[in-house]
Amino acid sequence: xxxxxxxxxxxxxxxxxxxxxxxxxxxxxxxxxxxxxxxxxxxxxxxxxxxxxxxxxxxxxxxxxxxxxxxxxxxxxxxxxxxxxxxxxxxxxxxxxxxxxxxxxxxxxxxxxxxxxxxxxxxxxxxxxxxxxxxxxxxxxxxxxxxxxxxx
Numbered sequence: 001x002x003x004x005x006x007x008x009x010x011x012x013x014x015x016x017x018x019x020x021x022x023x024x025x026x027x028x029x030x031x032x033x034x035x036x037x038x039x040x041x042x043x044x045x046x047x048x049x050x051x052x053x054x055x056x057x058x059x060x061x062x063x064x065x066x067x068x069x070x071x072x073x074x075x076x077x078x079x080x081x082x083x084x085x086x087x088x089x090x091x092x093x094x095x096x097x098x099x100x101x102x103x104x105x106x107x108x109x110x111x112x113x114x115x116x117x118x119x120x121x122x123x124x125x126x127x128x129x130x131x132x133x134x135x136x137x138x139x140x141x142x143x144x145x146x147x148x149x150x151x152x
Contacts, residue, residue, distance in 0.1 A: 041068040072132070087126065
């Protein structure tokens with residue numbers, strides 16, 4: 001029974017293929033930047049829970065989080081709307097990463113006999129963590145066939 005491992009490996013492969021992602025973790029939690037050697041942007045893959053809706057199905061709740069470091073310019077703020085940092089750039093770039101990964105998964109799920117929630121949620125992450133980072137968290141559910149255990 002390795003559905004969990006296969007799911008993690010598959011999403012990690014998609015993250016590795018994205019040229020914008022430099023570090024992939026599976027830590028979850030509030031501060032994703034716990035290692036000094038992390039290179040940003042970070043993609044975090046975290047399975048928050050699961051269930052067995054039937055004997056032949058495993059349902060996982062997955063959170064994909066993509067964050068990048070905030071770069072704050074120390075000059076006097078001349079524009080109150082845009083400020084003197086890269087928050088908007090971080091939000092655009094990290095959302096694009098999650099969008100690419102989601103679109104690839106949605107395309108590939110059918111061929112792997114996997115179904116996913118059709119409307120994943122996207123939550124902003126702004127000015128969080130020890131080193132101040134911004135990004136997005138994509139939450140969705142996947143149903144994976146349970147083919148290795150049979151009750152017969």
